[in-house]
Amino acid sequence: MRQGKGINKIVQVAWRDFRYTALTPAFLMAVVGVPLLLGVAALVIYPILLAQETSVLKGRLVVVEQTGEVATLVEEVLERGIHNEIAEEMAKAISSLPGSGLSGDQKLGFMNVPTELEVEAIRDPGRIEEVKASLREGDCIAIAVISPALIEVPPEEPGEDYEAPSLELFISPESPPQHVATLEQLLLEALAESRAINAGYDYQRIRRILETPLMKVVRITESGEEGDHLKLRMIVPVVLMMLLWTISFTSGNYVLTTTIEEKSNKVMEVLLSAVSPMQLMAGKILGQAAVAGLMLVMYGGIAVLGLFALAMGDLVSMNLLVLSCAYFVIAYFTIATLMAAIGSAVTELRDAQSLMGPAVVVLCLPLLLWIPINNNPSSTFAVIAGLTPPLVPFVMTLRVAASPEPLPAWEIITSLILGGGTVVFMLWLCARIFRIGVLMQGKPPSPVELLRWIRYR
Amino acid sequence: MSDAITLGSVTKRYGSLTAVDGVDLCIPEGSLCGFLGPNGAGKSTTIRMIMSIIYPDDGTISVLGGSALDRKDGIGYLPEERGLYRKMRVGEFLKYIARLKGIGSVGLTQRVDQWLERMELPGVQRKRCQELSKGMQQKIQFIASVIHDPELIILDEPFSGLDPVNARLLGRTVREIHESGRTIIFSTHVLHQAEQICDRVIMINRGRIVLDGSMPEIRRQFDPRSIRIKATGNLDSLAQRLEEHPQIRSLETQSEEGMIELRMEHEEETPEPRIPSSVLDCFNQQDGICTVELRQPTLDDIFVELVGSTIEDLDGDS
Numbered sequence: 001m002r003q004g005k006g007i008n009k010i011v012q013v014a015w016r017d018f019r020y021t022a023l024t025p026a027f028l029m030a031v032v033g034v035p036l037l038l039g040v041a042a043l044v045i046y047p048i049l050l051a052q053e054t055s056v057l058k059g060r061l062v063v064v065e066q067t068g069e070v071a072t073l074v075e076e077v078l079e080r081g082i083h084n085e086i087a088e089e090m091a092k093a094i095s096s097l098p099g100s101g102l103s104g105d106q107k108l109g110f111m112n113v114p115t116e117l118e119v120e121a122i123r124d125p126g127r128i129e130e131v132k133a134s135l136r137e138g139d140c141i142a143i144a145v146i147s148p149a150l151i152e153v154p155p156e157e158p159g160e161d162y163e164a165p166s167l168e169l170f171i172s173p174e175s176p177p178q179h180v181a182t183l184e185q186l187l188l189e190a191l192a193e194s195r196a197i198n199a200g201y202d203y204q205r206i207r208r209i210l211e212t213p214l215m216k217v218v219r220i221t222e223s224g225e226e227g228d229h230l231k232l233r234m235i236v237p238v239v240l241m242m243l244l245w246t247i248s249f250t251s252g253n254y255v256l257t258t259t260i261e262e263k264s265n266k267v268m269e270v271l272l273s274a275v276s277p278m279q280l281m282a283g284k285i286l287g288q289a290a291v292a293g294l295m296l297v298m299y300g301g302i303a304v305l306g307l308f309a310l311a312m313g314d315l316v317s318m319n320l321l322v323l324s325c326a327y328f329v330i331a332y333f334t335i336a337t338l339m340a341a342i343g344s345a346v347t348e349l350r351d352a353q354s355l356m357g358p359a360v361v362v363l364c365l366p367l368l369l370w371i372p373i374n375n376n377p378s379s380t381f382a383v384i385a386g387l388t389p390p391l392v393p394f395v396m397t398l399r400v401a402a403s404p405e406p407l408p409a410w411e412i413i414t415s416l417i418l419g420g421g422t423v424v425f426m427l428w429l430c431a432r433i434f435r436i437g438v439l440m441q442g443k444p445p446s447p448v449e450l451l452r453w454i455r456y457r
Numbered sequence: 458m459s460d461a462i463t464l465g466s467v468t469k470r471y472g473s474l475t476a477v478d479g480v481d482l483c484i485p486e487g488s489l490c491g492f493l494g495p496n497g498a499g500k501s502t503t504i505r506m507i508m509s510i511i512y513p514d515d516g517t518i519s520v521l522g523g524s525a526l527d528r529k530d531g532i533g534y535l536p537e538e539r540g541l542y543r544k545m546r547v548g549e550f551l552k553y554i555a556r557l558k559g560i561g562s563v564g565l566t567q568r569v570d571q572w573l574e575r576m577e578l579p580g581v582q583r584k585r586c587q588e589l590s591k592g593m594q595q596k597i598q599f600i601a602s603v604i605h606d607p608e609l610i611i612l613d614e615p616f617s618g619l620d621p622v623n624a625r626l627l628g629r630t631v632r633e634i635h636e637s638g639r640t641i642i643f644s645t646h647v648l649h650q651a652e653q654i655c656d657r658v659i660m661i662n663r664g665r666i667v668l669d670g671s672m673p674e675i676r677r678q679f680d681p682r683s684i685r686i687k688a689t690g691n692l693d694s695l696a697q698r699l700e701e702h703p704q705i706r707s708l709e710t711q712s713e714e715g716m717i718e719l720r721m722e723h724e725e726e727t728p729e730p731r732i733p734s735s736v737l738d739c740f741n742q743q744d745g746i747c748t749v750e751l752r753q754p755t756l757d758d759i760f761v762e763l764v765g766s767t768i769e770d771l772d773g774d775s
Contacts, residue, residue: 005530005559012556020545266540270601272510273534274557276526439511 009275013283018290021254031295035302042306057179058116059141062131064123070146071121073190078117082185083207113182135170141179143170144187151191153199167191236315237377237401238370240324241394243300244331245366248393251292252335255284256352259343259438268438277435281344285336292332300324316401323400323412330419331393335363337423337430344430344437345453351444366394377403386415389422429454459522461486461609461640462507467516469502469664476502478664479516484642484657486608489635491651492644493756494661500644501537503661504613507642508534521609530559533607537614537644539598541586547573547597548582551604558605572600577626592623599627603634610634612643616650628654648756660760667763679759683752684732686717689745698739705736715747 021027063071077083120140122131131143149165167187171180196203262268271280307315342355366373366385373382377399386395396415400407436453437445445453464482468475477499484490494500505511506518509525521528542550551569560568573579576596586594595618603610612631616624631654635641645651651658658675660668668675688695696710699719708719721736732751740746754762 008559009557012553016553020542262540265543266536266538267542268540269510269536269538270534270540270554270598271557273508273532273536273602274529274554276529439505 006276006279009279010283010286013271013275013280014287014290017254017258017284017287021258021288022291022294027291031298035298039302039306054113054178055176056114056116057141057182060118060120060139061183062134062140062143063119063121063146064125064128064131064143065121065146065151066123066125066148067151068121068123069151070144070187070190070194071119073193074119074186077186077189077193078115078119082115082182083189084185113178115182115186117186132170135172138172141172141175142183144168144183145170146191151194151198153195232312232315234374234402237374237398239303240320240401241366241370241398243296243303244324244328244397245363245394247292247295247299248328248331248335249363250295251288251332252339254291255288255336256339256343256356257349258284258288259340260346260349260352263344263347263438263441272438277438278431280438281340281431281434285333285340288336289332292328292336296325296328319406320401324397326416327393327397327400327419330416330423333423334390334393334419334426337426341430341433341437344434345440345450346437346444347441355444363390363394366391366398369395370398373398374402378405378407383411386411387418389418390426392419392422432456459486460484460519461488461521462642463517463519464503464507465517467503467506467513467518469499469506469511469513475664477506477513480661480664480666482659482666482669484640484659486640487635487638488640488642488657489632489655490640490642490657490659491655492642492659492661493646493648493651493760494644495646498646498661499664500646500661501613504534504611504642504644507611508532528609530605531608533602533605533610535599535602535610535612535615539595541594541597543585543587545586546582547578547584547586547589550586551597551601554601555604558607560605568604569600572604575630576600592619595619596623596627599630608639610639610641612641614645615643616645616647624650648760652756658756660756660763662764668759675756675759676754679754679762683718683720683754683758684736685748685750685752686719686740687747687750688715688717688743689747692717695739695743698742699736702736702739704733 022031061074063074065071125145128143128145131140134140135143145168147165150167154164155162169180169183169187171183193203196206262271275283304313304316304321307313338359339356342352342359346352346355369385372379373385373395376382382395382399385391386399388395392415396412396419400412432454433450436456460483462482462484464480467477467480467482469477480499480503492500492504502511506513507520507525509518509520509529518525521531525532545553548566548569551572552565555565555568556562569582570579573581576599578593578596578600581589581593581597586597589597599612599615602612615627615631619627628650631641631643643651643654652672655672657671658668659666670678686695692710692712692715696708696717699705699708699717704721706720708717710717721733732749740749
């Protein structure tokens with residue numbers, strides 16, 4: 001009966017903390033609204049935005065050069081269309097994703113500026129100032145000054161004193177960056193073609209030769225052949241670990257701030273007249289655990305559903321999902337208990353920063369070590385880091401997700417035991433500090449005082 | 458009648474400071490007890506130990522026959538440090554505290570409404586706590602301490618910060634709750650409030666209990682038969698006669714105001730205050746006496762007698 005009452009009190013505290021953290025407009029907007037908006041943006045708005053064309057590059061382009069050769073080539077490039085390698089690569093990559101809304105030969109509108117340019121060649125370099133004046137008055141939109149060296153074939157073995165010539169492009173202050181980038185591509189392509197002609201090559205043929213082919217990677221598994229997503233496969237472990245880290249710290253931070261708030265607004269003593277410090281601590285940690293769970297479901301769930309929707313479900317196996325959830329529980333309780341202990345010991349948030357410092361440095365290590373662990377999840381270093389509390393949940397999530405082969409069972413079991421042991425130890429430590437700290441006001445305790453609180457019976 | 462609270466040789470130290478020093482105390486069920494003393498006397502520390510919020514270094518505490526930890530739902534507590542969730546709505550806050558105190562959801566809204574009505578705060582249920590005035594917040598906190606109809610109510614400085622109208626309302630409500638059979642302890646350093654409300658007084662100073670008893674007992678114990686005489690004409694002859702009287706302990710003449718104030722020896726066999734006939738004879742021999750006033754000792758007087766200084770002086774020191 002008494003135990004039932006105690007549990008009911010814990011549930012009441014947990015529900016209040018959950019209610020006043022998660023069921024608020026700001027939180028719902030951040031945790032539910034933003035992922036939904038991002039999802040809608042990714043599926044509906046983004047393809048439309050990608051296909052949107054930018055404003056027309058319109059006006060007179062003056063090319064100052066002695067031969068007039070480049071101006072002619074600029075007109076030819078404009079006629080056949082500027083070769084935008086980056087845009088084409090991106091279009092290919094995006095169109096390869098199922099449901100991207102782009103077909104393979106469709107171009108990314110925002111990276112392809114439509115042009116209505118009139119090209120004028122001026123062969124007298126002495127007129128440069130006159131042309132600049134016309135740019136200032138708005139008679140032309142850009143001036144390209146081509147020195148003879150620019151269209152010469154570069155030496156096969158340039159000496160140490162060789163200095164590559166540069167192209168000068170004068171533009172008006174109103175020119176948008178996309179227009180300037182388009183002019184650069186246009187002129188550089190015309191110059192490259194000019195050099196190729198001068199060297200006796202067929203520029204179009206060279207371009208086709210240099211064009212990179214599309215690579216299709218197929219992973220052969222026991223169940224058959226599956227398309228591979230190399231880049232995503234490298235990113236998923238880091239994203240997963242970051243998700244765990246961010247959610248654990250965000251929720252842990254809620255435990256910290258609500259505890260400090262209850263101390264600073266003096267409601268703590270009212271609460272302690274109704275519940276024991278342990279019931280209060282348990283309620284607060286469980287309430288924020290529900291908040292963390294909600295965040296995990298929203299962010300993690302949307303990410304997993306997105307991968308399945310894009311036919312990339314093989315990137316997250318059931319084994320990975322189950323283990324990630326287990327490590328998430330360990331990560332959350334490790335951090336939440338730490339934050340509850342710190343929150344109970346101080347009266348102001350700024351005092352908490354100094355106590356949190358050393359712990360946060362340790363817990364930030366996985367963020368610094370992810371590259372070597374991700375590259376070689378079975379290395380000795382990765383194994384040791386994965387079995388070192390309090391890094392266990394983060395490093396192990398990274399390892400499980402990054403490893404092409406399932407990790408040895410003993411490593412998983414040992415990590416779960418160590419992680420669970422860390423949680424039990426942290427709960428004990430937090431309980432010892434919390435019961436004393438919640439009633440303390442004024443300056444934060446020194447490490448010696450904290451030790452005294454822990455030992456106090 | 459059994460005791461609601463029993464303290465046995467309770468001591469609490471903070472470093473070198475002994476906040477509560479070997480306190481023995483029994484508060485019977487159904488008492489309305491004032492816990493008095495200057496700031497820093499050890500009142501709040503004792504109350505916190507009674508509530509099991511902090512624990513004594515030595516001694517034993519029994520509340521409602523057990524530990525306060527086990528009987529939290531039977532105790533109502535208004536702490537000295539007032540606190541509310543600023544952004545929480547009043548109704549939700551009171552329901553939250555009531556649920557923590559073991560009250561079920563059935564009829565809870567009506568219970569909250571009734572209490573708000575009783576404390577003259579109708580219609581504030583939907584307001585956020587931060588929107589209320591300080592006095593209103595204090596009344597909300599009082600409701601939070603009694604909403605679960607506890608057997609024992611402990612109020613730490615309940616009147617501080619209240620205007621006279623609200624202080625009177627709170628005092629009346631406290632008496633009504635007491636009349637329904639509840640045990641109430643409240644601490645205060647404003648002695649006249651305790652004098653008006655309490656049927657029993659415990660006075661604490663520097664961590665030790667210096668006085669414990671019912672108001673009539675205390676008055677009897679400290680009844681110095683203070684008599685104030687106002688008269689016209691020469692007071693010297695009257696003062697001389699009174700000084701020679703064996704029952705007069707001390708005498709003070711204020712000639713400019715035409716007043717003599719005298720204190721009489723305490724008589725065990727006359728429990729009710731009265732002026733001895735031999736003293737009255739002295740008055741009868743004096744012409745021009747306007748008033749003779751037999752003064753009851755106030756708690757302030759008693760405190761001065763016990764401690765040697767007023768509570769205000771000690772408050773200033775602390």
